[in-house]
Every structure is written in structure tokens, then in C-alpha cells.
Amino acid sequence: MFSIGELSKLTQLSVKTLRFYHEEGLLVPAFVDPDSGYRYYDESHLETARVIVYLRSLEFPLSEIKELLRSEGEGDLLTILERQQSAVKERIKQLRKAAKSLQQFISEEREAQTMAQNVDNVQERLLEPVLVGSIRVKGRYSDCGRLFGRLGRAFGRAIGGCPMLLHYDHEYHEDDADYEACMPLRRKQEADGIAVRELPGGRCVSLVHRGPYDQLGRAYAKVFEYMKQRKYQPLTPSREVYLKGPGMIFKGNPKNYLTEIQVLVEE
Amino acid sequence: MFSIGELSKLTQLSVKTLRFYHEEGLLVPAFVDPDSGYRYYDESHLETARVIVYLRSLEFPLSEIKELLRSEGEGDLLTILERQQSAVKERIKQLRKAAKSLQQFISEEREAQTMAQNVDNVQERLLEPVLVGSIRVKGRYSDCGRLFGRLGRAFGRAIGGCPMLLHYDHEYHEDDADYEACMPLRRKQEADGIAVRELPGGRCVSLVHRGPYDQLGRAYAKVFEYMKQRKYQPLTPSREVYLKGPGMIFKGNPKNYLTEIQVLVEE
DNA sequence: GCTTGACTCTCCCGTTACTGGAGGCCTTAA
DNA sequence: TTAAGGCCTCCAGTAACGGGAGAGTCAAGC
Numbered sequence A, B: 001m002f003s004i005g006e007l008s009k010l011t012q013l014s015v016k017t018l019r020f021y022h023e024e025g026l027l028v029p030a031f032v033d034p035d036s037g038y039r040y041y042d043e044s045h046l047e048t049a050r051v052i053v054y055l056r057s058l059e060f061p062l063s064e065i066k067e068l069l070r071s072e073g074e075g076d077l078l079t080i081l082e083r084q085q086s087a088v089k090e091r092i093k094q095l096r097k098a099a100k101s102l103q104q105f106i107s108e109e110r111e112a113q114t115m116a117q118n119v120d121n122v123q124e125r126l127l128e129p130v131l132v133g134s135i136r137v138k139g140r141y142s143d144c145g146r147l148f149g150r151l152g153r154a155f156g157r158a159i160g161g162c163p164m165l166l167h168y169d170h171e172y173h174e175d176d177a178d179y180e181a182c183m184p185l186r187r188k189q190e191a192d193g194i195a196v197r198e199l200p201g202g203r204c205v206s207l208v209h210r211g212p213y214d215q216l217g218r219a220y221a222k223v224f225e226y227m228k229q230r231k232y233q234p235l236t237p238s239r240e241v242y243l244k245g246p247g248m249i250f251k252g253n254p255k256n257y258l259t260e261i262q263v264l265v266e267e
Numbered sequence C: 001g002c003t004t005g006a007c008t009c010t011c012c013c014g015t016t017a018c019t020g021g022a023g024g025c026c027t028t029a030a
Numbered sequence D: 001t002t003a004a005g006g007c008c009t010c011c012a013g014t015a016a017c018g019g020g021a022g023a024g025t026c027a028a029g030c
Helices: A004-011 A017-024 A043-057 A062-071 A077-116 A141-158 A213-229 B004-011 B015-023 B045-057 B062-071 B079-116 B141-158 B211-230
Strands: A040-041 A123-127 A132-139 A165-166 A177-184 A195-199 A202-210 A238-244 A260-264 B039-041 B123-126 B130-139 B164-167 B177-184 B195-197 B200-208 B237-244 B258-265
Touching: A004 A017, A004 A040, A004 A043, A017 A040, A043 B079, A062 A077, A077 A202, A077 B045, A077 B079, A123 A165, A123 A260, A132 A141, A132 A165, A132 B123, A141 A177, A177 B200, A202 A213, A213 A260, A213 B195, B004 B015, B004 B039, B004 B045, B015 B039, B015 B045, B015 B195, B045 B062, B062 B079, B079 B200, B079 B258, B123 B258, B130 B141, B130 B164, B200 B211, B211 B258
Parallel strands: none
Antiparallel strands: A123 A202, A132 A177, A132 A195, A165 A177, A165 A238, A202 A260, A238 A260, B123 B200, B130 B177, B130 B195, B164 B177, B164 B237, B200 B258, B237 B258
């Protein structure tokens, strides 16, 4: 006969758990001292406890384990096992989806962090061509949120990068700016009324700006200053890539927004 | 402004859940009517609710979501994401292990079921050679449980089939039977004092017996009757395979025990 | 026989993320 | 005026335990 503490050591189940299993009728002691209330177990309980541990490791709920122990594996064990397996697999599927989303979130964050290292440094980069879904309009910049919303809904999981704006104007326009909202895509996908095309790659001058959007002007000044010094010929449209801004999950603090300005140059 | 029911429809969160989130400080309504206690939400709450749903889909606990919402993704988001990812992956690992064990359990059960279809039918089969760990002794059959226990502990996860006994005696011995307890192995594995070898394959006469072990005599009678009629020469040792017996998880009912008798014959 | 320390008991609460129900108030339409 | 539906609070329950309080029990040593 084992005391509850002894059984606990033998089975790796805590004393609390054993008491709980007693209460639940899963593992009823061989003998309970009516005076002291002490529980005493024997060999067969050791065995049963091991079975319970095993079934728990298969993620069976205690209620099922109770039934399984009662029927001693007679009923349609196979059905029960299959049901349990599909439940486990279902849960795995769900978790894998979460892990995948987390992975993507993490890599986006990592990318933002690496980009943040170059804040305010004018750089020359080689851009790869990139497939985008885009909507071009004339109007106010403040409407671009709606456009990105439409693009987001239209392409969903096909989206493969940060949103960007293309500016076709040569000088600043307040109310009738000519711009195009773009979302990079992983794969070609139809969407009603939204153009899908490839933005060309090439050599560009780039600068990562940290801060609210109303201070982007200074960043542009730097970029154009740099190009002027080197007599680079800027190509239209210029691009603004929203590396980290509001609306990708968190609003965040405008002081930490990251925006990359890219201006392709003639070779 | 939305009522709680409207927000519920817009976010797919139940009214109960929204109230709960209010109570928890996760999603506090914009305005609570002091007379009626009615909760009213606005656009920003719609957005926040979506973020919560998203973070829940990443399996974040509410407490973390609360902090994330408070800090608005400022703190070291990356660390939090990575921690969460490793937690999710850990859980996936655990579940996969369970799924694997379930799979094995299921295929064992399936095999037992297919074998059960041939109960009491004498058959001729071609046996594959099989790698086993084995202990040969002279003594009582009732000791074989201990031997299987030793084999089980010695080989653990390397075990790849049902336990079996080889009988070397030509007639029945009570106290000094010459027999060998075997466990099929997936791979060669050393174990102190336990022989690992390959049992030969070949043509055999087989019969699946359902019922307690003390009725195995009838099954043997059938097998040997069959061989006698056809003038087959039995080879020693004969084999008893415990397809379904006590001790593989459930004790089960002896009336449903399945044991296969295999006697190799000279070609 | 007494004390001490380890062991055990019961009872209750807390965890997580909700769901369900009772009983009652508010609003609106028929 | 009544009915329906929406909303409120409060309480309880879920799964599988863990923590802790306060009290009783067991075995050993003095």
C-alpha cells in the first residue's frame, strides 16, 4: 500500500492532482482510513495512474479518460482514438497558422529594425522589380488610407510587402495630387477594377525617414540635395514606402514611423 | 456610436465577450450611459477590437494583449513576438508528439481488427524475417509477463510490434517449459544481457485465437490437425503472437484477447 | 510519554477566456 | 397597452489543476 505522497513520487503526478483524480472518480484509492481520511493505494492504482498519464499525454480530456478506464478499452476504441486524433490535428493546424502569422509579423519587424539603422542616411540602392496592385487617383493625400484599405481587402493574403505611394507630381499639390497607392503582391491575382503590374527596378537614391509624415519634406530635401550634388537625373514617379506606420496592427507613435523615400535615377 | 450588439456583429465577438473585455480593461467603451448602463462604442473601438481578434488568433493571452494595446507596439515588440512564437511552437511540438502516439495506437488497433476477421480460420502465410530482442528461459509460462516487462523497458521506443513467445518444447511442460519472450524491433539496439537477432521468415500455418489464454489448446489442436492432414512438417519453435492482450494500455476483457499461433513448415 | 517534523486532510480561492442563465430595466413598434 | 427584443448585473460553471490556510496524523527520537 502506498500513501498519496509515495504514489505521487512513483507516478510523477502531484499530490494535488491525485486528490483531484480521486474526487473526479478517475483514481479512487483502494482504502481510505475513515478516521484520518488518509488515502492508500496499491499496485493496481500505480498501473492505472500510468495509463492516465499516458492518455493525458495523448491530450485526452479527463472525462474521456474516465470513460475509457471504465470500459477498459472495450467500446469502439478506434472511433474514440480517431476522434481524438482529429481534434489534436485540428488544434495543430490552428497553431501552425498562428505560428506562420507570427513568423511573418516577426520578419516584418526585423526588416523595419534593419531599415531603422539607416535612418536619415542617404543611400544608393539597386531596386528589384516588384509586382504590385495599384490604384491611381488625383486628389488629396489624406484619402490614401481608404485606397490602402481597398487594396488590402482586394488582395488579402497575396500581399507581400509594405504599402507604398508613387508620386507623379513634380511639385507639391495640396488638393489634386496625382498619386498611386500600391501594395506589393506575392503572386498575380485578379481584382475588380484594380490594376496589377510590375514596377521597374533600377538604381535609386533612398532615405529612411523616422517621424510623422508632415516632416517628410525635410527628407525629400535631403534626397534631392544629394542628387543635385551628383547631377543625378530623377525619374518620375518617386516612391514612398511605409515601412512602419499606423494601421499595420498597431497605431504606434508617429515619432517612430519609418518611411523610405526612393527616387529612381537615370543610368 | 455602436451599441454592444452592433459592435458584436461587426467584430464577430459575442456580446458576452465584449462585456468581458470591458471588465478586463481591454476594450473600454467610449461612453457608458450612467442611467441605463448601456455601453456605446465608436470607430476606434472597432479598430481595437479587430486588433484584439488578430492577436487572439496569434494565440496571445489577454493579459499580453492588454499590455500590447497599452504600449501600442512600442516596447520591444520583437521580443514579445519571439517569446510568443516559441511558446506556440513548443505547444505544437507537444501536440505533434501526441498525434504521433495516437497514430501508432490507431494503427495497432486497426491491425488487431483486421486480424480479428480471421479468427479461428487456419491460414497459410508467408512470414517476413523479423528483428527481435529476446530472452530465453526454462520455467513457468506465468513468468513471461516479467520478461516482457524487461524487454519493454530495455528497448522502449525501438519496439515495433506485438510481443511474442517462441515455444521450443515438443509437448506441454508445466513448470520447466523452454520458451523465449521476444519483442520485434524497428532497429538494432544494444541492451545489457538481452540478445538481439533476426527470426527467420518462411511459409507458416497460422491461426488467430480469440479468448483467454487457457483456451489456446484448442487453437493448437486445429493448427496441428490442419498440418497433419496435409502432411506438413512443423518447425520448432512455434510462435505465439499477442495481437491484443492485457497490458498494452488496457487490461481489456480476456474474452477479446487475440493471439496468433504461427508454425513454420518445411518447404 | 512527549515533542518534532514531515505528511496529510478538507475547504476555499484563483487561474483562462469565456458561456449560460436568472431576473430585471430600457426602448420601440404594433 | 403590450410584446419583443436588446441590454444590464450578478452568479455559476467550464478544464485541470495549483496555492494556501488551518487542522489533524504518523513515525522517530529523547
